[in-house]
Amino acid sequence: MKSSPLGGFEELILLAVEALGNEAYGVSVQELAEEHAGRPVSLGAVYASLDRLENKRYVKSWIEAGGDYRGGRSRRHFAATAEGRTALLEIKHQRERMWRAIESRRNA
Amino acid sequence: MKLIRRLFLGDRGDEAIADARELYRRRAAKGSRAGARIRFALDVLSIVVLGLRSRLVTGIVADVRYAVRMLRKAPTFAAAAIIILALGIGANTAIFTVVNAILLTPIPSDQPGVVGIYSREIDRPDYRLFSFADYQHIRDARAPFPDVFAYAVSRVGITEGDDTRRAMAVIATSNYFSLLGTRLALGREFTADEERPGSNIRVAIASHHYWQRRSGRADILGVNVRINGQDYTVVGVAPDGFTGTMALMAPDFFLPTGVYEQVSDDLFRQKREQRLADPTVRTVMLVGRLPHGLTTEAAAPALSALSARLAEVDPAENSKHTLVVQELPRLAISTNPATNEGPVALSALLMASASLVLLLACLNLANMLLARGSTRSREIAVRVAIGGGRLRIIRQLLVESLLLSLLGGVAGLIIAMGATDLFMASARNALPIGLVVHGTPDYRVLMATLVFCVFSTVAAGLGPAWRASRPDLLTDLKDHPAMAIGLRRWSVRNALVVSQLAVCLTLLVSGGLFVRGASAAANMDLGFDTSAGILVGVDPGLIGYSELQSRRVMGRLMERLRRLPGIEDASFGSIVPFGDEHDGRPVQRVTSAADVGVVGATYTIIGARYFATLGVPVLRGREFSPAEEAQQTGAPVVVIDQPLASELFGDANPIGERIRFARAENNGGEMEVIGVVGPVRNSVTDVTPQPHVYVPYGQQFISQQYMHLRAYDTLRTDALLAAVRQAVADVDPVLPILRVKTLSDFRRSSLQVWVFAAGARIFSGFGLVAFVLAVVGVYGLKAYVVSRRTREIAIRLALGATNRGVLLMIVREGIALTAVGLVAGLAAALGMARVLSSLLYGVSPTDPVVFVGAMATLGIAALVASYLPARRATKLAPAAALRAD
Numbered sequence: 001m002k003s004s005p006l007g008g009f010e011e012l013i014l015l016a017v018e019a020l021g022n023e024a025y026g027v028s029v030q031e032l033a034e035e036h037a038g039r040p041v042s043l044g045a046v047y048a049s050l051d052r053l054e055n056k057r058y059v060k061s062w063i064e065a066g067g068d069y070r071g072g073r074s075r076r077h078f079a080a081t082a083e084g085r086t087a088l089l090e091i092k093h094q095r096e097r098m099w100r101a102i103e104s105r106r107n108a
Numbered sequence: 109m110k111l112i113r114r115l116f117l118g119d120r121g122d123e124a125i126a127d128a129r130e131l132y133r134r135r136a137a138k139g140s141r142a143g144a145r146i147r148f149a150l151d152v153l154s155i156v157v158l159g160l161r162s163r164l165v166t167g168i169v170a171d172v173r174y175a176v177r178m179l180r181k182a183p184t185f186a187a188a189a190i191i192i193l194a195l196g197i198g199a200n201t202a203i204f205t206v207v208n209a210i211l212l213t214p215i216p217s218d219q220p221g222v223v224g225i226y227s228r229e230i231d232r233p234d235y236r237l238f239s240f241a242d243y244q245h246i247r248d249a250r251a252p253f254p255d256v257f258a259y260a261v262s263r264v265g266i267t268e269g270d271d272t273r274r275a276m277a278v279i280a281t282s283n284y285f286s287l288l289g290t291r292l293a294l295g296r297e298f299t300a301d302e303e304r305p306g307s308n309i310r311v312a313i314a315s316h317h318y319w320q321r322r323s324g325r326a327d328i329l330g331v332n333v334r335i336n337g338q339d340y341t342v343v344g345v346a347p348d349g350f351t352g353t354m355a356l357m358a359p360d361f362f363l364p365t366g367v368y369e370q371v372s373d374d375l376f377r378q379k380r381e382q383r384l385a386d387p388t389v390r391t392v393m394l395v396g397r398l399p400h401g402l403t404t405e406a407a408a409p410a411l412s413a414l415s416a417r418l419a420e421v422d423p424a425e426n427s428k429h430t431l432v433v434q435e436l437p438r439l440a441i442s443t444n445p446a447t448n449e450g451p452v453a454l455s456a457l458l459m460a461s462a463s464l465v466l467l468l469a470c471l472n473l474a475n476m477l478l479a480r481g482s483t484r485s486r487e488i489a490v491r492v493a494i495g496g497g498r499l500r501i502i503r504q505l506l507v508e509s510l511l512l513s514l515l516g517g518v519a520g521l522i523i524a525m526g527a528t529d530l531f532m533a534s535a536r537n538a539l540p541i542g543l544v545v546h547g548t549p550d551y552r553v554l555m556a557t558l559v560f561c562v563f564s565t566v567a568a569g570l571g572p573a574w575r576a577s578r579p580d581l582l583t584d585l586k587d588h589p590a591m592a593i594g595l596r597r598w599s600v601r602n603a604l605v606v607s608q609l610a611v612c613l614t615l616l617v618s619g620g621l622f623v624r625g626a627s628a629a630a631n632m633d634l635g636f637d638t639s640a641g642i643l644v645g646v647d648p649g650l651i652g653y654s655e656l657q658s659r660r661v662m663g664r665l666m667e668r669l670r671r672l673p674g675i676e677d678a679s680f681g682s683i684v685p686f687g688d689e690h691d692g693r694p695v696q697r698v699t700s701a702a703d704v705g706v707v708g709a710t711y712t713i714i715g716a717r718y719f720a721t722l723g724v725p726v727l728r729g730r731e732f733s734p735a736e737e738a739q740q741t742g743a744p745v746v747v748i749d750q751p752l753a754s755e756l757f758g759d760a761n762p763i764g765e766r767i768r769f770a771r772a773e774n775n776g777g778e779m780e781v782i783g784v785v786g787p788v789r790n791s792v793t794d795v796t797p798q799p800h801v802y803v804p805y806g807q808q809f810i811s812q813q814y815m816h817l818r819a820y821d822t823l824r825t826d827a828l829l830a831a832v833r834q835a836v837a838d839v840d841p842v843l844p845i846l847r848v849k850t851l852s853d854f855r856r857s858s859l860q861v862w863v864f865a866a867g868a869r870i871f872s873g874f875g876l877v878a879f880v881l882a883v884v885g886v887y888g889l890k891a892y893v894v895s896r897r898t899r900e901i902a903i904r905l906a907l908g909a910t911n912r913g914v915l916l917m918i919v920r921e922g923i924a925l926t927a928v929g930l931v932a933g934l935a936a937a938l939g940m941a942r943v944l945s946s947l948l949y950g951v952s953p954t955d956p957v958v959f960v961g962a963m964a965t966l967g968i969a970a971l972v973a974s975y976l977p978a979r980r981a982t983k984l985a986p987a988a989a990l991r992a993d
Binding site: 025026027030031040042043044045047048051052055075076 | 154
C-alpha cells in the first residue's frame, strides 16, 4: 500500500508521538522532539506537522480531561494510527537497506 | 475579534496558545525567565505563521479539488466561462506582446549613459548630421564621452544567385558593438583600418537572422556576400535578438565606415562623388556613452566646452552649431532628437481598448457567476448550516474563479501567440526591413497574463462570491426558491448588462471609425491616376553602376519601354507619390527682398512626360522635354505644383519666375519655372496636398528610379507585367528589379494603408469580440430570468393571459435595458471618439453612419436576444411548467 510521503520533520514528530504512547500531547511532543533534534523546535512547527499528519491519517487526536496542566484543564491527545506506524516502519526499513548497501561497499 | 482569532490561529489556536503558556511556565521554572519569554514570543509567532500557512495550503488544495469537481459537474458553464475569459485575456496578452516588444524589452541603447548626440543650430531648432571629422574630434576629446561611435543607415542591394533584393544595413565605426555592450555571436568586430574612411576593406558583420537563413553554421566566417555588386567577406555575426539602436527592427548587415562610399544610398546624400573623409560632407549620426553616474544635465558644461572646441577647430563649419544630447528613441533613427511619446501614446491607447474587452468579459462572467451562485444557493446554504465559515466559502468560490481564469489565461495565451504571429507576418510583408520578435512569450508577457487572470478573478468573482456566501438560509433550503427572487438581485445583474452594452457600443464605434478611416485612406483621391499604371523600381547603384552607366541604362530602358506594345506612355521619378519614401527640400523665390519665405516641398527627379503618364494635369506651361530628361540643356529648369505656386507666388503667374533651394551649397543655383501642375497627395495625413517641386533627370541624378508606365487598357495591366519584366531583362539582364507591380496594387500595399488597415483590423476585432460577449450577456441574463419566472409565466398563461401579452411583458424589460445601455454607451463612445480623433484621418469622430450603425446593430441584436428566451417560455404547456422546477 503506497502511503503519502513523510517529510523529515514530520517523521520526527510522528516518532515522538509514538514514543510518548499515552502521554502524547502538544507540550510533551515539543519537548521530546527538541531533545532529540538537538536544536530549538517551535510550537507552531509542531502543531503544523501534527495537523498535516492528521490529514494524512497517520495520527488521530482527541480531547481528554485532566492531566498535569495547571488547573487540570482538558488537553488534546495524539496517537499514531496503524497506517502511521506502518509508514514509520517503511522508512526505517528503507534506511536500513541503504546502510547495508553502504556497509557492503565499504567491505568490498 | 473572534473572527480574527480564528482567522489567524485556526481552530486549535486556543489549545496551541495554552500549550505555549505551559511551556513558558516549565522553561521559566527550569532556566532563565527572559529566555523563556523570548521563546514564548517565538512560539506564538510560529503558531500564527506556520499554522496559517499550513491551513492555507491544505485549505487551498482542498478548495482546488472541490472546485475541479464542481466545474466538472457543470461542463457547459465551465466551457463558456473559459472561452469568454480566453477572448478577454487573449486580447490583452496579444496587445501586451506587441507593446512589450516596442517599449519594454531591453535593447542595447537602454544601457545607462548611452545617448544620442545631435548637432543643433544655436538660434534655431534645426538639426544636421555630423561629418566624420567632427566624429573624430568628439571622440578624441574623451570628455564628456569616454566612447562615441558614428553610424549611418542605408539600403543596399544583396545579390543571391540571380536575384538582388534590397536590405537595410548599418554602416558604423569599429566600437559600435562594444559601446552598446554587445558581444558578437561569432567572429570579430571591425578593425581601426577597416573603419578608416576610404580604406575600402570589404568586410561585413551579418545579422543573426541573416546568418540563420543562410546557413546557421560556423562556416559563415570567410564566406563572401555580394553587396551592391561587390563581394564582402563575412567576419562576424551579431547575437540573436540584436537590433542595434532601435527596438524591433534589425538591419541585415553591419558594414565598416571604410566602405561608406560604396554602400551609402542616395536618399541621404546629394552626390555620389562625396567622400566620407571630407570635412564638409555631413552624413553620420553619433551615439556616445556618458561616464557612469554623469547625468545629461551634469554633462552640459563639458558639452558646451566641446562645442566651443569644435567651433575653434573649424569655424566655417561649426561656429553656428552646438551639441545636444538626448536618450535614443526606441523606434526612430533621425537627425533630430526624438522621444518615445508616439509609441507610448499608441501603446496606452491599445492597452486601454484591450482592457475594455477584458472588462466586458469580466462583466459577462460576473453575471454568469451570480446566476450560478443562485442555482448553487442550496449547496452553499447547507455548508453554512453545518458550520462552514463565510470566509472559507468565499475563498472556495474565489479559487473556482481563479481556476477558470487560469484555464482561460492559458487558452488566451495560445490565442494571443497565434494572433501576434499573424500580425507580425502581415507586418513583415509591409515593412521594408526585418522585424525581430521573440517567438515564445518572455517572462514579462507571462507575468502580464497572470496579472490579467488575477484581475479577472477579482473583477468577476469577488462580488458574486460575496453575494453567494450570504444566503438566506430559510428560503434557500426550501425546495422551490423560485419565489424568493428579491428585486435587489435583479438590479445588480441589470446594471452589469447595461454596463456591458455600454462598453460594447464604445468598442463597436471605435472599430467602425477605424474601418471607415482605413477605407478612406485606401480610396483617397491622390491627384494622379492609379487605374492603368504599372510601376517598375530599379536601382543601378545597387550593382555598382556609376552615374554615367546608370544614365545610359535608364535611357535605353525608357526607349524600350516607350515602344512596348500596350503601353501608351512611360516616364520615371525618384520617389513614388504616396509611397513610403520622402525627400524634401526647402524652396524659396529668387528676389532681391531681404526676408524671403522658405517653403518645404517634396522633391522628385523626373523624366519627360511624367505628368502625362501619371494623369496629373498640367495647369500652366509645359512638361520637361526628352532632351531635358537626357541631359542639361541650357539654364536649369523646374516644375512646381499648384500648392507651391500659391505659397510662393500667390495668384500671380509663376511661369518664367526663378526659384532656388534654400540652404543648399552656395545657396543652390537658380531655376526657371517652366510649368505648374496639379496637386498630388503623398500621404494619408495630407488633408490639404503638400507642395511639390520637380527637376529633370538631366539636371540632377539619383540612382534609384521608379518607372511609371501607362497602359492603354486598364484591364490588361496584370498581363503586361511579364512583358515589362522581360523588356527590362532584355536591356540589362543583371539590373536589379526592386519591384514590378500595378500601381493600384502598389497603392493597396503601401505602408500607410497597411497601418490604417492594421488599426482597423485590431479595433474591429475588439468590436466583434465585444459584440459577441454583450449579446451573449443579454441572452444569458434573459434566459436566466425567464427560467426563474417559468412558474409565474405559466400561472399567468393559465389565468388567461395571452402569449403575446406575456412576451411583451418580458420584452418590455429587455427594451428598457437596451435603451439605457445604448444611451450610456453613446456618451462613452463619444468620449472615446474624441480621444481617437488624432488618429483618424478622412473621417469625423462623430461620423453619424458609424454611430447610428453601431447603435442599431447592437440594439437589434440585444432585442432579439431578449425575445428568444421569452418566446421559448411561452411555448411551454402551462401544466408542465407548473409542475417542473
